[in-house]
Amino acid sequence: MNAVTEIPTKDPPAPPPRRARPRRPDPLGPDSEIGSRLRELYAEVEGEPLPARLIALLEQLDEAERRGSE
Amino acid sequence: MSDSPPSFKSAMLAALPALRAFAMSLSGRHDVADDLVQETVMKAWAKQDAFTLGTNMNAWLFTILRNLFYSQMRKRGREIQDTDGVFTARLGVAPSHDGRLDLADFKRALGELPPDQREAILLIGASGFSYEEAAVICGCAVGTIKSRVSRARSRLQATLGISGAADYGPGAASSTPVVTRAIAS
Numbered sequence: 001m002n003a004v005t006e007i008p009t010k011d012p013p014a015p016p017p018r019r020a021r022p023r024r025p026d027p028l029g030p031d032s033e034i035g036s037r038l039r040e041l042y043a044e045v046e047g048e049p050l051p052a053r054l055i056a057l058l059e060q061l062d063e064a065e066r067r068g069s070e
Numbered sequence: 071m072s073d074s075p076p077s078f079k080s081a082m083l084a085a086l087p088a089l090r091a092f093a094m095s096l097s098g099r100h101d102v103a104d105d106l107v108q109e110t111v112m113k114a115w116a117k118q119d120a121f122t123l124g125t126n127m128n129a130w131l132f133t134i135l136r137n138l139f140y141s142q143m144r145k146r147g148r149e150i151q152d153t154d155g156v157f158t159a160r161l162g163v164a165p166s167h168d169g170r171l172d173l174a175d176f177k178r179a180l181g182e183l184p185p186d187q188r189e190a191i192l193l194i195g196a197s198g199f200s201y202e203e204a205a206v207i208c209g210c211a212v213g214t215i216k217s218r219v220s221r222a223r224s225r226l227q228a229t230l231g232i233s234g235a236a237d238y239g240p241g242a243a244s245s246t247p248v249v250t251r252a253i254a255s
Binding site for chain 2: 035038039048051062065
């Protein structure tokens with residue numbers, strides 16, 4: 001009676017084979033010597049305190065703009 | 071209308087360290103770099119309506135700064151000079167913690183790259199832009215950036231005698247080896 005049509009078990013098709021070629025690591029990524037050196041170099045400069053004149057300039061521009069828009 | 075987007079100033083502020091580093095890599099000097107950044111800030115401020123908040127502020131600022139730099143170079147009627155090794159002149163040499171490679175050697179090798187290659191590899195490898203963003207910043211094709219980066223990397227690897235963890239196959243980036251214009255020693 002219960003010739004149940006079997007619910008096909010969802011057998012997902014085998015996942016597509018991963019790219020045959022393993023993905024090459026990002027040549028400038030975190031694992032690359034050159035990449036990490038480059039970032040190290042920049043980190044030196046980026047770590048320097050910003051010159052006061054640049055910060056003052058932004059403050060002035062902002063200030064001027066707020067006054068001007070009133 | 072309400073006043074200007076409150077985050078414009080802070081977004082600029084946040085971008086300044088990276089912008090300075092880029093300016094330094096172009097000019098090779100702190101004072102010139104800071105002048106460039108200052109001019110960029112003023113210019114960007116004046117043009118802020120042209121900037122859409124939420125888009126990549128860094129890429130926008132880098133583009134402005136780069137244009138300023140090269141137009142100044144042209145006005146002065148001289149070739150874009152190779153700085154003496156990008157940061158080498160000014161920065162102290164950090165000891166290498168892992169002994170893999172001396173940072174001073176690395177800086178020297180970087181300084182010996184043609185400026186366009188150095189710029190490309192720094193935009194991608196140090197500033198962290200995508201190839202597409204770097205192409206916009208430099209006003210050139212994505213493929214050009216890729217091939218510059220690829221040549222820069224090869225030269226650095228050759229100079230430094232490293233292959234790195236990321237030795238990669240040929241042709242990944244550049245389709246045609248354009249090495250004709252090799253080393254302007």
